[in-house]
Amino acid sequence: MxxxxxxxxxxxxxxxxxxxxxxxxxxxxxxxxxxxxxxxxxxxxxxxxxxxxxxxxxxxxxxxxxxxxxxxxxxxxxxxxLARTFQNIRLFGALSAIENVMIGRHIRTRAGVFGAITRNQATRAEEAAIEQRAQELLDYVGIGDRANHLASALPYGDQRRLEIARALATExxxxxxxxxxxxxxxxxxxxxxxxxxxxxxxxxxxxxxxxxxxxxxxxxxxxxxxxxxxxxxxxxxxxxxxxxxxxxxxxxxxxxxxxxxxxx
Known part of the structure; x- marks a missing residue:
């Protein structure tokens, strides 16, 4: 069943x-x-x-x-x-595609305020892992070559796929x-x-x-x-x-x- x-x-x-x-x-x-x-x-x-x-x-x-x-x-x-997308696309238009997906990972991160201030080794390693995972998700939805493009500059269909990648980033x-x-x-x-x-x-x-x-x-x-x-x-x-x-x-x-x- x-x-x-x-x-x-x-x-x-x-x-x-x-x-x-x-x-x-x-x-x-x-x-x-x-x-x-x-x-x-x-x-x-x-x-x-x-x-x-x-x-x-x-x-x-x-x-x-x-x-x-x-x-x-x-x-x-x-x-x-449970992650969702919206009928009206809600992206951070002034940020790059990869930055949008990285934002979606924030609920799965561990570094707190102390790590953000001190920039310790654990925080730097976590940030590198977040960026790597964001790139993997962009590849997964088919727009990996546009990682550094502004979200607002992407074609409409790619913006839709970017929003899905950001939702997938929450696992x-x-x-x-x-x-x-x-x-x-x-x-x-x-x-x-x-x-x-x-x-x-x-x-x-x-x-x-x-x-x-x-x-x-x-x-x-x-x-x-x-x-x-x-x-x-x-x-x-x-x-x-x-x-x-x-x-x-x-x-x-x-x-x-x-x-x-x-x-x-």
């Missing part, structure tokens, strides 16, 4: 009069590429923000490798092993990607898909929000569909694609009936 990595139970979040999430429950197994989809305003990013403690839910729980995420602060969640067990293909052209999306598959093949679990249905259905082994903050469907990609409620949510009333007629 697959090992459960994350179990969310009845998560709810309200903003004033808007019920953004309502009793959302799901589980992710180790080694999954788990897709999270839904129409605009369905609550996908709100769910991501609840999982990473940017938002505190009104009710519900989320167990991740023995940690109750709803009780942790964002940096504690990263330490616990996560679960990598949560918020619309990583947004704004990418077809060739950049192909490169991204290969990278996500490589990350999964190397033993990491991935949670993916994405509007590119071709990418989601080709990558994910399970998919959760949200609509108006509620779970509309959950299952294997082929099952979700055939679900009349999902078809109607994306294509409008009557679309499910037409799809059923075409299938028959």
């Amino acid at each position: 697959p090992e459960l990595l994350l179990v969310a139970s009845k998560l709810s979040k309200r903003f004033g009069g808007l019920q953004a999430l309502s009793d959302v429950s799901f589980s992710i197994c180790k080694g999954d590429i788990y897709g999270l989809i839904g129409p605009n305003g369905a609550g996908k990013t709100t769910l991501f923000n609840v999982l990473t403690s940017l938002y505190v839910p009104e009710s519900g729980s989320c167990n991740f490798m023995g940690h109750q995420l709803t009780r942790l602060k964002p940096h504690e969640i990263a330490i616990a092993g 996560p067990a679960l990598l949560a990607l918020d619309e990583p293909a947004a704004g990418m052209n077809a060739s950049e999306t192909v490169v991204l898909r290969r990278l996500i598959e490589k990350i999964r093949d190397d033993g990491m679990t991935v949670l993916l929000i994405e509007h590119d249905m071709k990418l989601v259905m080709g990558l994910c082994n399970r998919v959760l569909v949200l609509e108006y903050g509620k779970v509309l469907a959950e299952g294997k990609p082929a099952e979700v694609q055939r679900n009349p409620k999902v078809i109607e949510a994306y294509l409008g009333a009557g679309a499910a009936t037409e799809h059923s007629k075409e299938a028959s």
